[in-house]
Amino acid sequence: MRHFIIILCTLIWLIPSHAATPTREYTLNNGLKLLVRENHRSPIVVSQIWYKVGSAYETAGITGISHALEHMMFKGTPAISGDEFNKTIAENGGVLNAITSFDNTHYYEQLAADKLPISFKLEADRMQNLKLTSEDFAKEIQVVMEERRLRTDDNPQAVTQERLFAAAHLAAPYHHLPIGWMSDLQEMTVEDLRAWYHTWYAPNNAIIVVAGDVQSEQVYQLAEQYFGNIPAKTVPKLKKQPEPPALGQRSVTVKRQAKLPYLLLGYNVPTLGSTTEAWQPYALTVLAAALDSDQSTRLAKNLVRGKQLAVQANAEYDPYQLFSGLFILSATPASHHSLKEIKIGLLEEVKALQNDLLSEQELTKLKTLLTASYTYSQDDLATQASFLGNLASIGLPWQLADDYVEKIQAVTAKQVQQVAKQYLISNSLTTAELLPTQDKGETHE
Amino acid sequence: MNRLIKLLLSAVGLLLSAQGLAVDKPFLDIQHWQTQKGIPVYFVPAPELPMLDVLIGFYAGSSRDGKQLGIAALTTNSLASGTKKHSADAIAEQFAMVGAQFNTDVSKDLTIISLRTLTNPAYLNPAVTNLIEVLQQPSFAESEVKRERDNLLALLKYQQQQPNVMAKQTFDQLLYQNHPYANPEVGRPATVAKLSHQAVRQFYKQYYVAQNALIVMVGDQTLAQAKALAEQISNSLPKGTKAPAITAKVPKVQTQLKEIKFPAEQTHIMMGQTGIDYTSPDFIPLTVGNYIFGGRGLSSMLFQEIRKKRGLTYGAYSQLSPLLYSNSFTITLATRSEQAKAATKATQKLLQNYSLHGPEAKQLALAKQFLIGNLPLQLAGNSAIAMALLKIAAYQLPLNFYDNYKIGMEKLDLPDVHKAWQQHIQPDQLITVSLGHHDQQ
Numbered sequence: 001m002r003h004f005i006i007i008l009c010t011l012i013w014l015i016p017s018h019a020a021t022p023t024r025e026y027t028l029n030n031g032l033k034l035l036v037r038e039n040h041r042s043p044i045v046v047s048q049i050w051y052k053v054g055s056a057y058e059t060a061g062i063t064g065i066s067h068a069l070e071h072m073m074f075k076g077t078p079a080i081s082g083d084e085f086n087k088t089i090a091e092n093g094g095v096l097n098a099i100t101s102f103d104n105t106h107y108y109e110q111l112a113a114d115k116l117p118i119s120f121k122l123e124a125d126r127m128q129n130l131k132l133t134s135e136d137f138a139k140e141i142q143v144v145m146e147e148r149r150l151r152t153d154d155n156p157q158a159v160t161q162e163r164l165f166a167a168a169h170l171a172a173p174y175h176h177l178p179i180g181w182m183s184d185l186q187e188m189t190v191e192d193l194r195a196w197y198h199t200w201y202a203p204n205n206a207i208i209v210v211a212g213d214v215q216s217e218q219v220y221q222l223a224e225q226y227f228g229n230i231p232a233k234t235v236p237k238l239k240k241q242p243e244p245p246a247l248g249q250r251s252v253t254v255k256r257q258a259k260l261p262y263l264l265l266g267y268n269v270p271t272l273g274s275t276t277e278a279w280q281p282y283a284l285t286v287l288a289a290a291l292d293s294d295q296s297t298r299l300a301k302n303l304v305r306g307k308q309l310a311v312q313a314n315a316e317y318d319p320y321q322l323f324s325g326l327f328i329l330s331a332t333p334a335s336h337h338s339l340k341e342i343k344i345g346l347l348e349e350v351k352a353l354q355n356d357l358l359s360e361q362e363l364t365k366l367k368t369l370l371t372a373s374y375t376y377s378q379d380d381l382a383t384q385a386s387f388l389g390n391l392a393s394i395g396l397p398w399q400l401a402d403d404y405v406e407k408i409q410a411v412t413a414k415q416v417q418q419v420a421k422q423y424l425i426s427n428s429l430t431t432a433e434l435l436p437t438q439d440k441g442e443t444h445e
Numbered sequence: 446m447n448r449l450i451k452l453l454l455s456a457v458g459l460l461l462s463a464q465g466l467a468v469d470k471p472f473l474d475i476q477h478w479q480t481q482k483g484i485p486v487y488f489v490p491a492p493e494l495p496m497l498d499v500l501i502g503f504y505a506g507s508s509r510d511g512k513q514l515g516i517a518a519l520t521t522n523s524l525a526s527g528t529k530k531h532s533a534d535a536i537a538e539q540f541a542m543v544g545a546q547f548n549t550d551v552s553k554d555l556t557i558i559s560l561r562t563l564t565n566p567a568y569l570n571p572a573v574t575n576l577i578e579v580l581q582q583p584s585f586a587e588s589e590v591k592r593e594r595d596n597l598l599a600l601l602k603y604q605q606q607q608p609n610v611m612a613k614q615t616f617d618q619l620l621y622q623n624h625p626y627a628n629p630e631v632g633r634p635a636t637v638a639k640l641s642h643q644a645v646r647q648f649y650k651q652y653y654v655a656q657n658a659l660i661v662m663v664g665d666q667t668l669a670q671a672k673a674l675a676e677q678i679s680n681s682l683p684k685g686t687k688a689p690a691i692t693a694k695v696p697k698v699q700t701q702l703k704e705i706k707f708p709a710e711q712t713h714i715m716m717g718q719t720g721i722d723y724t725s726p727d728f729i730p731l732t733v734g735n736y737i738f739g740g741r742g743l744s745s746m747l748f749q750e751i752r753k754k755r756g757l758t759y760g761a762y763s764q765l766s767p768l769l770y771s772n773s774f775t776i777t778l779a780t781r782s783e784q785a786k787a788a789t790k791a792t793q794k795l796l797q798n799y800s801l802h803g804p805e806a807k808q809l810a811l812a813k814q815f816l817i818g819n820l821p822l823q824l825a826g827n828s829a830i831a832m833a834l835l836k837i838a839a840y841q842l843p844l845n846f847y848d849n850y851k852i853g854m855e856k857l858d859l860p861d862v863h864k865a866w867q868q869h870i871q872p873d874q875l876i877t878v879s880l881g882h883h884d885q886q
Contacts, residue, residue: 041493042825074743086743091811093818095742110822142756146711150759150779154709156606257708259602295525296541301534308592311599332603334595365541372544372563378494379826 023388023398024216028224030232031204035388035398036219037211039381043112045212046381047119049127050106050389052207053200055180056173056322057238064180065188065196067100068144072193073107074098075136077129082136085122092118100178103273103322104393110382113213120226123208127201128230137190145186148179156258156434164432165326167252168266172243172323202233207392211385243268243324251431262434263339265329265346269423271321273394281319282407283415284327284423289366290358290416291315291329291349296365298349299331309337309345322394327423339433353420358413370408472824472847473833476668480679482655487834488662488671491827495564497664498831499573501580501678502839504688505556505652507632508625508770513648515632519590519597519640520648521549521556526589528582533589536579545572547579551630554769555839556652564665573674581681583649590642601634608713608880609779615703615878616715616775624693626771654685661834663827691770695719702877712785712881716792717775720765721869723840729853730865732765736812737804737862738796739763739776744811750795751778757788769840774870782882789877796872803863813854820847 026034054066076082089096094111109119152158162177169175208227210219246268272281292299292315299313313331329350333342358366377383387401400407476488507517525547526533540547545562558580562572604610614629621627631637660675698718707713721731739747739762751761761778776796780788804812824830824847837846 042821044822044825083744087811090742090744091814091818093815093820093822095819095822112818112821139753139756143752143759146757146780147759149710149781154608154711259605260599294537294541294546296534296537301537304596305533305592308595311596332599335599365538368544369541372546372568375494375544375563376496376546376561379496379828381825 026220033207034223035209036216040213043213045113046385048108048209049123050207050393052205054101054104055178056102063176063184067178070098070100071140124226134190156256160254160434163252164264168430203230204232205235209385209389211381246427249429254434258436263331264432266326266430268428269327271325273322274324283419286411288315288317293369303345350424475844482679484658484679486660486675487838492665499560500661501558502659503556506554507628507630508553510628514636516648518551518631520645523590523593527584539575543568543571577681585645587642612713612715612878619876624695655682656685656687659838663831695771698874704883705880707880711779712782713779716875716877720772720774723767727865730861734862734866737808800872
């Protein structure tokens with residue numbers, strides 16, 4: 001019963017990946033970046049194309065447009081219809097999909113390794129020639145609204161998460177989630193999407209990541225062949241949009257028909273994209289791990305088992321973001337305890353980490369857990385590719401993927417205490433509560 | 446809970462498939478043997494990464510709950526809550542200190558205990574020692590079981606917020622009726638509230654035994670190391686007896702519609718009937734037939750009709766779910782409430798037409814190409830291989846299941862698929878569950 005905060009439209013949690021296999025980087029003349037990670041374990045390949053556009057690029061009134069455009073990217077070009085696109089991948093045994101996040105949108109195909117040219121051909125075509133007809137849009141925006149109902153509106157915890165992000169970000173662009181507000185989806189037009197597509201879909205605003213049983217040089221030649229002639233565009237520069245200073249706690253309440261109350265505490269914190277103090281996001285990563293890695297760490301040990309205040313309690317933080325983000329604590333109280341009691345319990349755990357240094361033993365354990373997870377994540381090619389693509393799409397060196405273990409190992413107990421004291425403070429805190437309302441459910445045949 | 450395992454066991458029968466490699470070597474190099482106490486072991490060596498997955502399955506799924514619905518789940522959830530030597534905190538600490546991940550899960554057929562660990566002996570050995578202690582000497586103290594029971598009750602409440610879960614539970618009840626597959630995987634609030642630590646001990650004693658177990662291993666171990674490890678696990682369990690076959694009969698499906706009021710903007714619809722077993726000669730043709738009709742992918746007839754043409758849903762798919770003693774065929778979708786009736790009708794009509802006319806030649810060709818070509822992707826990586834092994838072990842499938850699958854698939858023609866579909870799927874005998882605001886329709 002562990003719930004992840006849904007910040008991506010198709011949920012993928014970026015787990016750090018592998019260091020041993022080499023990665024090669026190329027840049028085409030039109031600015032397209034190519035990263036190739038050879039991995040010869042299985043005769044397969046993961047091909048991803050990352051565009052530097054996501055919900056954080058959107059302004060008021062057009063929220064959700066990056067994600068809506070992602071849906072329309074499957075509707076075809078004059079040369080290759082949407083059906084033809086899907087069929088071509090399927091008849092080659094492949095799978096495909098796309099994910100829109102705060103900071104990026106990426107499309108992927110997974111295929112037998114010798115089928116990589118198919119992916120490149122299709123992606124190069126839809127980078128430039130998307131049809132975007134009003135007929136297709138009229139139906140697809142309905143599908144997007146169904147997706148929003150399914151994943152957000154009919155999920156009381158997801159609604160609470162959405163309201164937390166809105167309350168916690170005043171000026172910073174993580175105010176709205178990738179799915180966008182329903183009212184904006186209702187107002188959206190195909191012209192809005194055309195403009196968005198022509199603004200952001202360009203080779204110099206994209207990164208291709210290929211991982212699997214391939215040869216780097218051959219992949220580079222293929223990329224030249226399929227993408228080399230696509231002209232570069234002038235792409236707008238994203239503004240910094242820093243959060244104004246917090247002047248005090250914020251809180252938001254969600255009243256919905258639900259069976260269980262739910263609490264979220266979100267602290268505004270720096271990320272690797274927003275700070276020049278590069279050690280801090282790693283210290284925050286260890287801090288989150290100290291609270292919640294597995295059954296041995298503090299929230300499970302002290303709040304679920306020890307005081308039995310909660311039936312579940314989690315901590316989450318993603319260091320790999322473009323803008324400053326949230327460090328989130330979440331909990332479902334045990335049946336005889338209130339949201340107020342569980343909030344006090346969570347804050348006491350925060351306080352303990354501010355007051356006392358992690359012991360040598362606990363710090364070692366956390367580093368072992370994070371390092372082991374990193375090793376386990378190498379089992380999945382797509383995870384490795386996504387780690388690289390996400391970094392490159394937010395303007396960070398992809399080499400950080402390989403340096404993960406080293407950076408985690410370098411974190412000291414003092415640094416963990418320092419970020420806890422500096423950032424997990426009441427002025428930076430936003431509280432979101434889900435208060436279940438009366439349930440009138442009944443059954444009849 | 447381990448979501449991957451859950452997907453395998455309770456959801457899809459679509460882990461099937463075939464391949465696209467030029468050479469006709471077996472898809473999986475499976476080492477298979479029995480421990481001295483008779484536990485079947487399935488092992489695939491994977492030396493590429495310094496890690497190992499061990500899954501221990503017991504035929505102790507929710508179908509073994511009897512009247513104490515939820516006892517299988519409560520037992521496995523309480524397993525790591527302390528042993529004769531160590532507290533729950535100490536057990537958790539011992540796994541964490543070596544970076545090991547311990548998980549448990551319950552499906553209708555199985556309880557699964559899983560360990561993911563590094564293979565450096567300094568990490569592997571303590572992880573295995575801890576695993577064995579948990580398996581062999583759980584104390585199931587009253588206070589610990591009570592806490593796990595409260596957590597399970599909260600999980601049940603959380604499920605009641607999830608329309609898709611409630612639709613599935615209701616559907617299973619209508620399909621399986623008095624058969625134990627009607628039992629929800631984690632019980633019901635009224636029964637869970639009454640479960641005692643003594644009942645947990647009893648369930649553990651009866652089902653967590655060698656004769657009722659299977660072992661799956663994938664990772665960086667030699668055959669000799671794997672054999673020693675399996676023997677060590679096996680020796681920690683009493684011999685016991687295998688859970689008896691479930692002989693209850695699944696009643697013939699009666700066409701019916703059950704509407705449940707649910708506070709949601711969408712109406713969730715699940716419709717279906719009984720499906721097919723892995724061992725049926727029609728398993729492969731029906732699987733291909735299902736892929737064409739509503740398999741996961743953007744090209745299925747259902748997805749095209751309900752999502753692409755009509756914009757009525759985000760997801761729409763059908764699946765075959767073979768279990769040990771029965772099986773189901775289900776269609777799932779969710780749409781805004783005012784469109785629920787229209788979506789249901791369109792789905793029924795699509796199914797009727799498909800049953801009448803069968804697939805077209807080009808649909809069959811595409812399905813075969815996909816299902817055969819996709820196999821190397823499905824069997825890439827330790828997690829994926831472990832899931833495939835677990836299916837082979839749990840359902841006692843031949844070691845060359847995937848190779849046979851590919852061969853069987855290649856031979857299929859249109860009449861094979863259409864005949865199998867007509868024989869097994871009756872579009873006029875559907876159980877339909879609908880959760881939502883029906884007054885808005």
